[in-house]
Amino acid sequence: MSRESRGQVQETRWRSLLPVIGDHMEWFDALVQNLFYFEMKGKLLGVEKPLSFSDWIKGARQDGIVQGELLENLASMHKDMMRASDKLMVESKEVQVKPEFEAFQTFLNIYEEFMQRLRRLERDFLLDGTGYDPFTGLRSPKVLFQDIERELHRLSRRGKHFCIAYARVDGVEGIEKNYSEEEQKGFVKIVADLIKLSVRSFDDAYYMGQYEYVLCLKQADMAGGVSALERLRKELERKNILVRGEGGEAPLSMSCCIAQPVQGDDVRELLKNLKNDLHSSNREPDSVLEYYELSPLQRYVQETTQQ
Missing domain, CATH: 3.30.70.270 (Reverse transcriptase/Diguanylate cyclase domain)
Structure with missing residues (x-):
C-alpha cells in the first residue's frame, strides 16, 4: 500500500471512529438514567447497545491500518464492558434498586478505560499512527509522557x-x-x-x-x-x-x-x-x-x- 493510499484509508478509519465514540457516550447516558432513575418510566431514554463498534472493528481488521493486537484488546474490553452493563441492568430490573457501588464502579472503570483508548486511537490517527512501536506492538516512548500526564x-x-x-x-x-x-x-x-x-x-x-x-x-x-x-x-x-x-x-x-x-x-x-x-x-x-x-x-x- 502506497503512503498516499495508506493515508486515505487511515483518514477513513479515523472519520468512522468518531460516531463510535458518540454512540457509546449516548448509550452510557441512557444506561445511567435507567440504573438510577428507573421509577421514571416513560421519561427515560431507551438503552440500545451501540452496533457501530463491531462494524468499525470489522473494517479495521480488513484494512490492516490498526495493529491486530490493539484491535483484539479493544474488542476484549468492549466485551467486558457490555457484560458488566448487562449484569447491572438485569439486577436493576429484577429488584428495582440502584446498583451497588462496587458493581457500578467496576463497570465505570472499564467504560472510562475503553473510551480513553478510543480517544487515544483517534489522536494516534492524527499523529500518523505514531502511538505504537511497530516491532514490539507496545506503546511508543513518543507518547509516554503525554499518557502518564493524563x-x-x-x-x-x-x-x-x-x-x-x-x-x-x-x-x-x-x-x-x-x-x-x-x-x-x-x-x-x-x-x-x-x-x-x-x-x-x-x-x-x-x-x-x-x-x-x-x-x-x-x-x-x-x-x-x-x-x-x-x-x-x-x-x-x-x-x-x-x-x-x-x-x-x-x-x-x-x-x-x-x-x-x-x-x-x-x-x-x-x-x-x-x-x-x-x-x-x-x-x-x-x-x-x-x-x-x-x-x-x-x-x-x-x-x-x-x-
Whole structure:
C-alpha cells in the first residue's frame, strides 16, 4: 500500500471512529438514567447497545491500518464492558434498586478505560499512527509522557492511583556479545509478548529501547503493581528462555523498579530516578525494587546512616 493510499484509508478509519465514540457516550447516558432513575418510566431514554463498534472493528481488521493486537484488546474490553452493563441492568430490573457501588464502579472503570483508548486511537490517527512501536506492538516512548500526564490528571481529579515500573532485561552485555542482531531483536520481542500476557487489557506498556520497558499499571497501588511484576517474572520462568553467558547458559531474567506517583510528581524526574535505581551497581539480578520519593532531609539522613 502506497503512503498516499495508506493515508486515505487511515483518514477513513479515523472519520468512522468518531460516531463510535458518540454512540457509546449516548448509550452510557441512557444506561445511567435507567440504573438510577428507573421509577421514571416513560421519561427515560431507551438503552440500545451501540452496533457501530463491531462494524468499525470489522473494517479495521480488513484494512490492516490498526495493529491486530490493539484491535483484539479493544474488542476484549468492549466485551467486558457490555457484560458488566448487562449484569447491572438485569439486577436493576429484577429488584428495582440502584446498583451497588462496587458493581457500578467496576463497570465505570472499564467504560472510562475503553473510551480513553478510543480517544487515544483517534489522536494516534492524527499523529500518523505514531502511538505504537511497530516491532514490539507496545506503546511508543513518543507518547509516554503525554499518557502518564493524563493518568496524573485522573489521580488528582478522581483519586485513581496507578503505578509506574521501569524494567530491564538482565545480562544485556552478554546478550549483545553472544548473539546476532537478529537474535537480539528476538529477545526484545519475546519479552514484549510476555509483558502483554502479564498486564491487564487497560494497562499500558512501552518499549524504550536498549532492552528497557516502562509499564503503566492503572488502578493499582504499590501492592497491586508488584503483583503485576510478579506475574511477568512467572511468565519468564514458565517460558524458560536460556541465554548464553560467561558461566554457561542461564534463564533470561528481568529486574524492575516500581513507584506509585502522587499529585504534583514530575514524570520525567520520576522515570529518571527509577532508571537510575535500576542501574545501580548494588542491585541483584531478577529483582523488584520499590521506589519511594524522599524529601531532601530524608535523603540526607539516609546517606549519613550509610556512611
